[in-house]
Amino acid sequence: VTAAVLSGMELAAQLRESVSARIAALPVGAPRPVLAVVTATTDEASTWYVRSIASAAAKAGVICTVIDLGQDATPDVISATLSDLSAAQTVSGIIAATPLPGDGKLADYGHLIDPAKDVDGANPLSLGRLAAGLRAFAPATAEAVVRLLEYYQVDLAGRHAVIVGRSTVVGKPAVHLLLDRNATVTVCHSRTRYLPAITRTADVLVAAAGCSGLLTADHIRPGAVIIDVGTNSSPDGGIVGDVDPLAAEVAGAISPVPGGVGPVTTALLLQHVLTAATVSARPLPL
């Protein structure tokens, strides 16, 4: 038995088409949604990701401005740039690409992004609002997990969802999004004991550890649905997820890497920018 493939390509295409149709329907002369992407790295994967966002944005009619501060950018320069963009009337959405220079973490800067423009849920206020059940932009990757599950009509109510990974960009927001859909949620991390015993109880398993091959057939309950968020470099220069390919012989369905969560994430970012640009649809102001 081989697992069904939960491709993200069709859903991503639908989301992009809906964004472009809504932008095309904006009144003549109305401002277009503008996404500002702040980057300060030469990291290859990050550069590729920023390029793919810019290209998807251009196709959908979202204006994307990449502000490359260079890998030597100081914390002051990064902070000032994010604050200026937050204040700029012309900017609808803001993303800070990672990694950031030195030991800089997104969490150090997220609070500088106006929550109304925080299209990738980097501001702790966004995560807090999500946890409180209030409207907020969820990190696009975490939202892509549940959107993919919904697209394939995976029943979540009362099911056991196990998330491997507790980062603020994937694992933690995914907890709230899954809880909101009435799943029973367990979160695992690097200190979790008996990981395979826990993951084997999952009806839905979300792999977001960033470790290729971490989850093997031994970790999977027969028939489980797996969403593989991991994007790890493979020796042949491609990318692979966190789930060992042999797990497909046990799982009921699995999202591929690449072509699963990734394209949905990018499409959702564009949708968030459009939402942020449409003042009446803003989830905030605070």
Ligand code: NAP
């Ligand atoms: P992260 O910040 O490094 O977090 C990884 C999490 O996995 C941590 O909570 C860590 O536990 C846990 N973990 C690591 N090794 C583990 C192990 N052996 N057993 C159990 N748990 C383990 O990474 P992230 O930013 O959340 O990203 C996770 C993965 O998703 C990466 O591969 C990343 O590239 C990918 N990603 C994909 C997209 C997309 O659009 N497709 C977007 C974002 C991220 P501790 O907390 O204990 O350290």
